[in-house]
Amino acid sequence: xxxxxxxxxxxxxxxxxxxxxxxxxxxxxxxxxxxxxxxxxxxxxxxxxxxxxxxxxxxxxxxxxxxxxxxxxxxxxxxxxxxxxxxxxxxxxxxxxxxxxxxxxxxxxxxxxxxxxxxxxxxxxxxxxxxxxxxxxxxxxxxxxxxxxxxxxxxxxxxxxxxxxxxxxxxxxxxxxxxxxxxxxxxxxxxxxxxxxxxxxxxxxxxxxxxxxxxxxxxxxxxxxxxxxxxxxxxxxxxxxxxxxxxxxxxxxxxxxxxxxxxxxxxxxxxxxxxxxxxxxxxxxxxxxxxxxxxxxxxxxxxxxxxxxxxxxxxxxxxxxxxxxxxxxxxxxxxxxxxxxxxxxxxxxxxxxxxxxxxxxxxxxxxxxxxxxxxxxxxxxxxxxxxxxxxxxxxxxxxxxxxxxxxxxxxxxxxxxxxxxxxxxxxxxxxxxxxxxxxxxxxxxxxxxxxxxxxxxxxxxxxxxxxxxxxxxxxxxxxxxxxxxxxxxxxxxxxxxxxxxxxxxxxxxxxxxxxxxxxxxxxxxxxxxxxxxxxxxxxxxxxxxxxxxxxxxxxxxxxxxxxxxxxxxxxxxxxxxxxxxxxxxxxxxxxxxxxxxxxxxxxxxxxxxxxxxxxxxxxxxxxxxxxxxxxxxxxxxxxxxxxxxxxxxxxxxxxxxxxxxxxxxxxxxxxxxxxxxxxxxxxxxxxxxxxxxxxxxxxxxxxxxxxxxxxxxxxxxxxxxxxxxxxxxxxxxxxxxxxxxxxxxxxxxxxxxxxxxxxxxxxxxxxxxxx
Amino acid sequence: xxxxxxxxxxxxxxxxxxxxxxxxxxxxxxxxxxxxxxxxxxxxxxxxxxxxxxxxxxxxxxxxxxxxxxxxxxxxxxxxxxxxxxxxxxxxxxxxxxxxxxxxxxxxxxxxxxxxxxxxxxxxxxxxxxxxxxxxxxxxxxxxxxxxxxxxxxx
Numbered sequence: 001x002x003x004x005x006x007x008x009x010x011x012x013x014x015x016x017x018x019x020x021x022x023x024x025x026x027x028x029x030x031x032x033x034x035x036x037x038x039x040x041x042x043x044x045x046x047x048x049x050x051x052x053x054x055x056x057x058x059x060x061x062x063x064x065x066x067x068x069x070x071x072x073x074x075x076x077x078x079x080x081x082x083x084x085x086x087x088x089x090x091x092x093x094x095x096x097x098x099x100x101x102x103x104x105x106x107x108x109x110x111x112x113x114x115x116x117x118x119x120x121x122x123x124x125x126x127x128x129x130x131x132x133x134x135x136x137x138x139x140x141x142x143x144x145x146x147x148x149x150x151x152x153x154x155x156x157x158x159x160x161x162x163x164x165x166x167x168x169x170x171x172x173x174x175x176x177x178x179x180x181x182x183x184x185x186x187x188x189x190x191x192x193x194x195x196x197x198x199x200x201x202x203x204x205x206x207x208x209x210x211x212x213x214x215x216x217x218x219x220x221x222x223x224x225x226x227x228x229x230x231x232x233x234x235x236x237x238x239x240x241x242x243x244x245x246x247x248x249x250x251x252x253x254x255x256x257x258x259x260x261x262x263x264x265x266x267x268x269x270x271x272x273x274x275x276x277x278x279x280x281x282x283x284x285x286x287x288x289x290x291x292x293x294x295x296x297x298x299x300x301x302x303x304x305x306x307x308x309x310x311x312x313x314x315x316x317x318x319x320x321x322x323x324x325x326x327x328x329x330x331x332x333x334x335x336x337x338x339x340x341x342x343x344x345x346x347x348x349x350x351x352x353x354x355x356x357x358x359x360x361x362x363x364x365x366x367x368x369x370x371x372x373x374x375x376x377x378x379x380x381x382x383x384x385x386x387x388x389x390x391x392x393x394x395x396x397x398x399x400x401x402x403x404x405x406x407x408x409x410x411x412x413x414x415x416x417x418x419x420x421x422x423x424x425x426x427x428x429x430x431x432x433x434x435x436x437x438x439x440x441x442x443x444x445x446x447x448x449x450x451x452x453x454x455x456x457x458x459x460x461x462x463x464x465x466x467x468x469x470x471x472x473x474x475x476x477x478x479x480x481x482x483x484x485x486x487x488x489x490x491x492x493x494x495x496x497x498x499x500x501x502x503x504x505x506x507x508x509x510x511x512x513x514x515x516x517x518x519x520x521x522x523x524x525x526x527x528x529x530x531x532x533x534x535x536x537x538x539x540x541x542x543x544x545x546x547x548x549x550x551x552x553x554x555x556x557x558x559x560x561x562x563x564x565x566x567x568x569x570x571x572x573x574x575x576x577x578x579x580x581x582x583x584x585x586x587x588x589x590x591x592x593x594x595x596x597x598x599x600x601x602x603x604x605x606x607x608x609x610x611x612x613x614x615x616x617x618x619x620x621x622x623x624x625x626x627x628x629x630x631x632x633x634x635x636x637x638x639x640x641x642x643x644x645x646x647x648x649x650x651x652x653x654x655x656x657x658x659x660x661x662x663x664x665x666x667x668x669x670x671x672x673x674x675x676x677x678x679x680x681x682x683x684x685x686x687x688x689x690x691x692x693x694x695x696x697x698x699x700x701x702x703x704x705x706x707x708x709x710x711x712x713x714x715x716x717x718x719x720x721x722x723x724x725x726x727x728x729x730x731x732x733x734x735x736x737x738x739x740x741x742x743x744x745x746x747x748x749x750x751x752x753x754x755x756x757x758x759x760x761x762x763x764x765x766x767x768x769x770x771x
Numbered sequence: 772x773x774x775x776x777x778x779x780x781x782x783x784x785x786x787x788x789x790x791x792x793x794x795x796x797x798x799x800x801x802x803x804x805x806x807x808x809x810x811x812x813x814x815x816x817x818x819x820x821x822x823x824x825x826x827x828x829x830x831x832x833x834x835x836x837x838x839x840x841x842x843x844x845x846x847x848x849x850x851x852x853x854x855x856x857x858x859x860x861x862x863x864x865x866x867x868x869x870x871x872x873x874x875x876x877x878x879x880x881x882x883x884x885x886x887x888x889x890x891x892x893x894x895x896x897x898x899x900x901x902x903x904x905x906x907x908x909x910x911x912x913x914x915x916x917x918x919x920x921x922x923x924x925x926x
Contacts, residue, residue: 021863022868025866037805038805238810239906653866654866657907657909665906688811689813696898696910696914699914
């Protein structure tokens, strides 16, 4: 509430914990929010089209592009030989060529690019290429890769106790396997880059990327330039979800290479089919388990094998497969455990980051094990879950040696079960199922415990840049990127809170490598944690200088200077914040500051698989109730209740948006989004016609979301918690509930693989075999 | 090259164009109205939805020449005298967006929906919006916004 002219406002507009609307909302709803494809281009801007390999593996024995070069409208044709620097956009290893050089490793790999007056001319010209291949055998699936010992990276292990001996001694023992499908990001805005050549060989690239610094570095490498010659800017993305962490570098590099060679601006926008074919997805996994447990369902030993389909190159697969191992426990204490992780190399597109980053697959594996045990012992799966939760009595150390200090699993699950009437509805559903021969219902509650921090420790750093102008307005910049999650809004709220100015006085500006250098990707849910703290640090520097100045100027002590909403009181004097800014400027006080943050306490020894990779954990739990038609396999989610831990929320409206959106995206992954490849390695589901993400009507009939009131026990920004990824895994409850419904129809049916499409549910229902 | 003439956001426009030019491209490239987004290129995601003679149309599935003589409204043409259309205001007010890329198409579809169903219940809204994909929100606030706008316009 604002006061009248002579009544100072009681609070600022847009401080922390307020449900401030997304800063771009007025632009979004009026069509004035500019995405890369909307930026006015310089006259003479050219467009690029990428020609792809149409076999999964082979040697290029002939590449004749003369007809392409001669086609109307063509200005340049780019191949591996035209790259002045490195033919690589691999983020970790140098194994991701811009253009295939001699050999192609997946169907859809870039072979060359056409730069033409417009995209239609470029595409038409590309079709005139003559490419001949010598076909080589292709490895397409995890099973094939495991059999052939085809790996992009060395296998990894994590162990505690003696799983083998404990398994032998266990009262019960079950073996099983689950296949978990991948997922296309389907950000609504596809991959796009606009490269504009500048003065003296400089290159400005507008890229739809979560990782501007990496795009900058890789583009510079391709052009053979130092990083300082390339500037990458991104104001906003039309969705990212991890798909714009490493993937944009390729498209930025090709646009920049075209611009470098032609001297003209070059735009490269993929159409949806090309985007789905050429960009990496969530890793599909096979998980094998051998679990030992007692009569109560408590796990005493687990031997686990996780195999990820990484595609043809490493990309981020090492860290993703690591995170699957870190989350193989989900919320459960595993006394004797041995996890082996295989990073399978296949002749398919290189899989990449996707919200959860391996964590979801690890957790799906664990929840499947719990469901399997429950079915074997004829117990409610929730009972088995409760018997295995991390606790405080010595059962609080993860398989990688980290103590779970902030454990709220049991209280969150109890509270949710109570609120949503789990026990009562369990009985109701039993009654319903007994009376309903065709339609069967299922219910499940699953927990989430998700580790927050990049597990590659050095990435946990961030920078910010804050200017206070003499009129009292502020210009805010930081290394985080905005993809819809509301990061820019949250960071602005943090600065507004620190300086006690209305959020409207803060101009949020595009992420730009020229302003804040060496940034980490906006990923791992860490955007607000890292950039919020860095911006807070910058604001505190300016505030400190203003306090010193005000004390001097008004003749009081620093302790007597107080920042009140939009004004500052110094001893007996009161001035508006704007006035103070101007006075400070006139007194030659520096009003610009950089901020920096590095996450404390974290360390990890990858070799030993021991350490504290996470600053803290975010928790949540969901109850899903589903219904299946046993004649068709069709299903729907009737009701979902979620209780999720966001610490002390920076912005409840934005956090709820993340929880709901994450849940629906996870539900899509586990129930309807199915990636299919042909036997020769062609992606068959490369458009929304065949690849179905949740639509408006797929939303659960009832979806209740509550935020847990739980201050972060670690000193994260304003005691909040990260919220980007964890809610996705709440959707595992849907898969478990579907298993429950299937069992109601056929107790002998095996447990479901993912995605549990109607087809798979129907096949599973009709399969009397064991798990 | 054929000449097309149409009224876009109340203004008459005319251009000589390649006959295969899609209406979406005509709007974005020829008219610089970039609020109409292209998400899937194949008429499924709904990001390019506009109004042609008052009806919602996916503009990537229509040729510009087919709109010759038509009355076209894009997201940029909704505001009147600087005042947002109630549907725009509702999406903003109810957090019916995250990345914003689907928003213009979603708003246009919703306006058409409310025109045909002045008092839509939740089930109607959900069914009607099935042709507009949003990857961020999970749709709850979108449905809420449409309902609020319908109520506000006294449908």
